[in-house]
Amino acid sequence: MLELLLQNLVNGILMGCVYALVALGLALQFGVMDIINFAHGEFVMIAMYLVFWISLYLAIPGSLTSLIVAPIYFVFGLVVYKLVIDRIVGTYPLAQIAATIGLMVLLRNLALAAWRAQPRGLQYEVLRGSVTLGPVVVPISRLTAALVSVGTMLALHWFLTHTRLGLALRATSDDMQAASLLGINVRRMFALAFGLGCAIIGIAAAFIMTFQQVNPESGLTWGLISWIIVVMAGLGGVSGVLLSGLILGMVEALEITFWDPRASLAVMYSLFILILWVKPRGLFGRR
Amino acid sequence: MRASDLKPIVALTAMLAALPLAVRMNNYYVLLLTWILYYSTLVTAWNVIGGLAGQLDLAAASYIGLGAYTMGTLLTRLDVTPWVGIPLGGLVAAGFAALVGYPTFRFGLKEAWYALATISSVVVLQKLFLVWEGVGGPEERYLPARYGELYYLRFRGYAPYYYILLAVLVMVLLLNVKIRRSKTGYYLLAIRENEEAAEILGIDVRKYKLRALLIYAFVTGCIGGIFALISGYLHPHHFDTWTSLQVAILGIVGGAGVGSIYSLPATTFIIYSISELLRSTLGGWIPGIHLIFYGVILTVVVLLKPEGLSETYERLYGRIRAALLRRRAGGG
């Protein structure tokens, strides 16, 4: 039992890092423009398909496709921003939610129409095998995914704190009006945040595919996980997102050890409601 | 309630009651009409929370599933008649709604959290009922096939259910009209328009949102019980996120809370028919074409006509009336 728990906890920590990376894009968009993208999970799902097809046709390992998918997704983010998000920033909250829900329904069903419900997994992957640390077996693919996640988060943190553009993004997030008085083009910042958030999804998707399959229904699960993390993190910055991801990963590990793996979403959800109940501004929020 | 409020309900009821006869009780059409009526009742109930209170609730399928399982489990295990099981299902749904609504309706919390909490609840309940072998489980649980007995409310054709749903629709419409004209109705509208301003006018925002939610969840739970009777079995896939989304989409596109309440059944009728047409003609080549259609229409309507289609109907209705009057005047 102890060994199983240990093994699950290690898995949970690794998955927690990946969860955090998936939620990071959403958290960035939410922080900067105060909009929750309901289609976030569907974006992840589509990116995973993209990874699958690119890897298949170019015959390259899935992990390498991140170099192609991230820039494609950055552009995709800009396009979605121009077509949809730009029109709804600052309007009725209900209209904002409804518009991205429309996007969610659209993407999910387009994926169903294009690829049916059949799950797809990578054919080419170099990240195979595992390392054994005492009683714990760590798959190389998950380990790499976790390391890349933490690396990407550190990179984003550095970008936000050490570059002019990053500082402008943070200023926009703190106080939109003050930022625009300082001569920052707020709409440009919004587009940038949206594009960056999507690029991060692209990176995450490539590494998730090294150990998971994708089907059109995966979107909802990824969406749910990301929403929970954003609620948990509040406006707590990159570190808040990472910590929340780790908490979620470990809660899942405990649940799998002591109950039924099929119920893990239910346990995560209870956590979500509990946090809204006791700490509605998140565990790590500044405000 | 005023007489002018009742007139359209009577007219609508008469029209809807005649429809199955108009299609000569053809099984396919009666089934289609039954589903249209089913969604109409759901959307009209949703108006209380989505239209009046302005809260984007996406948990319809949670309440439907809970209502279905409560009624069905009582019926199969304890032989409790649906006449009792259906309202009990409504109560269970309302209880669950309170659990989700109480924390998320805290004053000043972001609107999006409620939408997130509600749509997630559907996924979660589905998984829980899969795991909970005692009541749910992955196998279908069939309801007793005691057709034609009033105690069991089970029928072979769809027409009886059509008329049951029609009765429910009338009740839900009346409920909406009654709430809209009451203090609660005005308070909900104020909350929808601006929560902060509503508070200082003496409105306990959380209390009134919860009240709207409980009414809506109870009604939807009852409809869920009826749904189980129609489908004839219980299964965790009755917790279907798609149903939730569809109800909200029909509500938004129909302009819930903006114009007349009748634009909701009207929108349901039009959109459901179009989507069914798409499914039966193009669905073979493009599976899910009818669902894509919902996504497109929602996004387009929200971006171009955020207030929904109700105004469009009203203008159309006005124009038709004007044309009729002109003709009558010309003729006379």
Added chain:
Amino acid sequence: MTEAEALLRVRGVTKRFGGIVALDRVDVDVYEGEILGMIGPNGAGKTTLFNVVTGYYPPDSGKVIFRGEDITGRPPHEIAKLGISRTFQVVKPFLGLTVEDAVRVGAYNRLSDEAEVERRVREILEFMGLDRLRDRLCRDLNIVQIKQTAIARALATDPKLLLLDEAAAGLNPGEVDDLIELLRRVNREMGVTLWVVEHVMRFVMGISDRIVVLHYGEKIAEGPPEQVAHDPKVVEAYLGAEVVI
């Protein structure tokens, strides 16, 4: 006037936002029947004080006492029931409601009988001169009418004390005079005590019985308009600002 007579007492209220001290141990008394003005440069903490009094923010320390009852930290809807209402600097209109319905929402604060509510709504609409706009959606009103509707719905709650946050901002001089006239009538005929925040000096000097001055979260002066206007601290606070007393 003695302390016991004060309708509202604000005692030692402090409110911080992160590093900013928006209110620093502020004391204010509002006496029954008066019109109290409050001025101060941008960011002085005027709106924050209103938000604390009406229950939108809990203070970090200090007390708010209304008619002898401690109301610190009570939610806005309870405060409305006790008899305080307000308007907002950033107007928060019910865009999708008609003027009449917006006022009706306020009227339900104290009344539940539909006939009485109806009567109250009609009364307030007439008093405010809004009766010809009663069926208009707030969305279709101009800014002056929106502000009038905001005052009307607040009055409909039947308050003892009404807080007005920059009600005259954006009005032309003629409209300001009308507003002064209207508020005087609210004060005299309806017996509502007023506490008004205003940058428009013409307005605040013209209407106030007394004036309180806030500066960087501190109360720096208090007294009759003429006296406050010549207070060296006040002159200094406004020095360099565009508003000249």
